[in-house]
Amino acid sequence: MNITVIGTGYVGLVSGTCLSDFGFQVTCVDIDDKKIKSLNSGIIPIYEPGLEDLVVKNVRQKRLFFTTDMQNAVTRSEVIFIAVGTPPREDGSADMQYVLQAASSIASFMKSYTVVVNKSTVPIGTVQQVTRKITEVLEERGENIPFDVVSNPEFLREGSAVQDFTHPDRIVIGTASERARNIMRNVYRVLYLNNTPFLETTPETAEMIKYASNAFLALKITYINEIANLCEAVGANVKDVSRAMGMDGRISSKFLHPGPGYGGSCFPKDTQAIARIARDSGSRITTIEAAIRANEYQKQRMSSKVIQRMGDLSGKTLAVLGITFKPRTDDMRDSPSLVILPELVKAGASLQIFDPQGEKEGPWRFEAIADHITFCSSEAEAYTGADGVLILTEWNQFRQLPLKEMKESMKGCWFFDFRNIYQRALVEEAGFFYEGVGC
Ligand SMILES: NC(=O)c1ccc[n+]([C@@H]2O[C@H](COP(=O)([O-])OP(=O)(O)OC[C@H]3O[C@@H](n4cnc5c(N)ncnc54)[C@H](O)[C@@H]3O)[C@@H](O)[C@H]2O)c1
Numbered sequence: 001m002n003i004t005v006i007g008t009g010y011v012g013l014v015s016g017t018c019l020s021d022f023g024f025q026v027t028c029v030d031i032d033d034k035k036i037k038s039l040n041s042g043i044i045p046i047y048e049p050g051l052e053d054l055v056v057k058n059v060r061q062k063r064l065f066f067t068t069d070m071q072n073a074v075t076r077s078e079v080i081f082i083a084v085g086t087p088p089r090e091d092g093s094a095d096m097q098y099v100l101q102a103a104s105s106i107a108s109f110m111k112s113y114t115v116v117v118n119k120s121t122v123p124i125g126t127v128q129q130v131t132r133k134i135t136e137v138l139e140e141r142g143e144n145i146p147f148d149v150v151s152n153p154e155f156l157r158e159g160s161a162v163q164d165f166t167h168p169d170r171i172v173i174g175t176a177s178e179r180a181r182n183i184m185r186n187v188y189r190v191l192y193l194n195n196t197p198f199l200e201t202t203p204e205t206a207e208m209i210k211y212a213s214n215a216f217l218a219l220k221i222t223y224i225n226e227i228a229n230l231c232e233a234v235g236a237n238v239k240d241v242s243r244a245m246g247m248d249g250r251i252s253s254k255f256l257h258p259g260p261g262y263g264g265s266c267f268p269k270d271t272q273a274i275a276r277i278a279r280d281s282g283s284r285i286t287t288i289e290a291a292i293r294a295n296e297y298q299k300q301r302m303s304s305k306v307i308q309r310m311g312d313l314s315g316k317t318l319a320v321l322g323i324t325f326k327p328r329t330d331d332m333r334d335s336p337s338l339v340i341l342p343e344l345v346k347a348g349a350s351l352q353i354f355d356p357q358g359e360k361e362g363p364w365r366f367e368a369i370a371d372h373i374t375f376c377s378s379e380a381e382a383y384t385g386a387d388g389v390l391i392l393t394e395w396n397q398f399r400q401l402p403l404k405e406m407k408e409s410m411k412g413c414w415f416f417d418f419r420n421i422y423q424r425a426l427v428e429e430a431g432f433f434y435e436g437v438g439c
Contacts, residue, residue: 012083092272107137127203148180153210159328174206228258228438238438261298263325303343314348322393330357388414403430
């Protein structure tokens with residue numbers, strides 16, 4: 001079976017590559033000429049552990065191709081995935097222009113029955129919207145080619161995307177068409193044989209499942225962040241609280257780690273989108289609206305904490321360890337660092353930043369404060385001479401800092417561990433003032 005994947009971002013590139021590894025002939029198409037050129041010369045435009053080897057292997061075995069030639073890709077594929085971005089618009093709703101452009105391109109070139117699979121995270125009703133778009137373009141062409149549109153939301157996480165795609169908790173397929181459903185079962189046959197649960201449902205329900213899942217996870221993170229803040233106020237330790245909570249099978253320990261607020265390319269935009277959808281449908285979802293507000297507050301709270309503890313930051317230098325929204329990715333979309341660092345600079349601080357994958361996006365994302373920041377090439381370079389250190393992303397390599405040595409090379413003794421990856425006693429023993437989140 002020939003498969004095309006439109007969009008070679010975090011989702012499209014991983015999906016296309018893994019599908020080619022399942023044995024299909026996969027063509028990945030993107031409108032970004034630079035991305036495709038880079039992929040064709042063996043350079044992976046994103047950092048995602050394990051992806052490069054898989055791309056190289058499948059390109060070499062002639063199952064995986066990259067192109068900007070939409071026509072060629074569409075005409076020879078029976079299944080076409082749409083995996084383009086759905087960024088937030090000003091009012092919180094998902095911007096559907098890329099999905100609709102992709103649908104329009106498919107309709108312009110398709111020649112025979114095609115299953116169009118929507119992998120992007122999209123508002124409820126998008127399968128209908130894409131169906132209308134394709135019908136409209138086919139009518140303009142004077143063609144009556146059969147097709148089905150399927151909702152197949154993606155649940156992979158950046159940083160473990162290959163593992164998540166190949167070992168998903170479930171596959172959701174939303175379609176009313178038996179023909180499309182059978183083809184989708186075939187696409188995921190490898191996983192079906194591995195006993196991955198399949199949930200087959202209507203397109204609207206499949207679309208809702210994705211938003212409901214992401215919003216719930218964002219809610220869970222926000223909940224523990226607020227519990228952490230309360231722990232600080234009443235003298236409790238959130239590490240023990242969350243550990244004990246997580247031992248309760250009804251709660252589970254996942255997504256129960258306090259931090260500087262959720263970020264990334266999904267939770268912020270998907271919570272905004274579901275809240276918007278709910279408002280537009282006259283069925284407000286107030287828990288999510290509250291989580292969005294609480295998350296904004298959490299980020300502000302982190303910079304305020306540094307300013308409160310250290311006093312006037314003029315003339316002071318902070319070492320910042322981690323600027324990506326999570327470890328094992330280079331993605332900085334909606335990273336808490338984007339809010340926290342400008343606040344610290346506004347309060348007078350100079351920043352020495354190190355992130356193992358922050359070089360790609362960091363310089364342009366922090367262009368407005370460029371005069372006050374220095375990008376360093378190691379943890380040691382970042383903390384040497386600093387008045388304080390601030391851990392914002394829990395990269396594994398930040399978990400074993402040489403505390404005593406570090407203290408000696410620093411000017412000051414502040415240690416802000418906003419991912420709670422250190423034990424207070426250990427850090428204090430090395431001569432620092434320790435501040436975590438709720439502990
Ligand atoms: N990133 C994640 O962890 C994740 C996880 C699950 C779901 N999603 C969802 O998947 C979708 C894609 O997310 P992403 O992070 O991969 O986005 P991304 O921004 O990394 O990639 C999108 C790609 O689509 C390309 N594109 C845009 N319009 C195009 C068109 N008309 N034709 C061909 N290519 C086009 C862009 O050039 C870009 O390379 C979003 O809806 C997102 O919410 C993302």
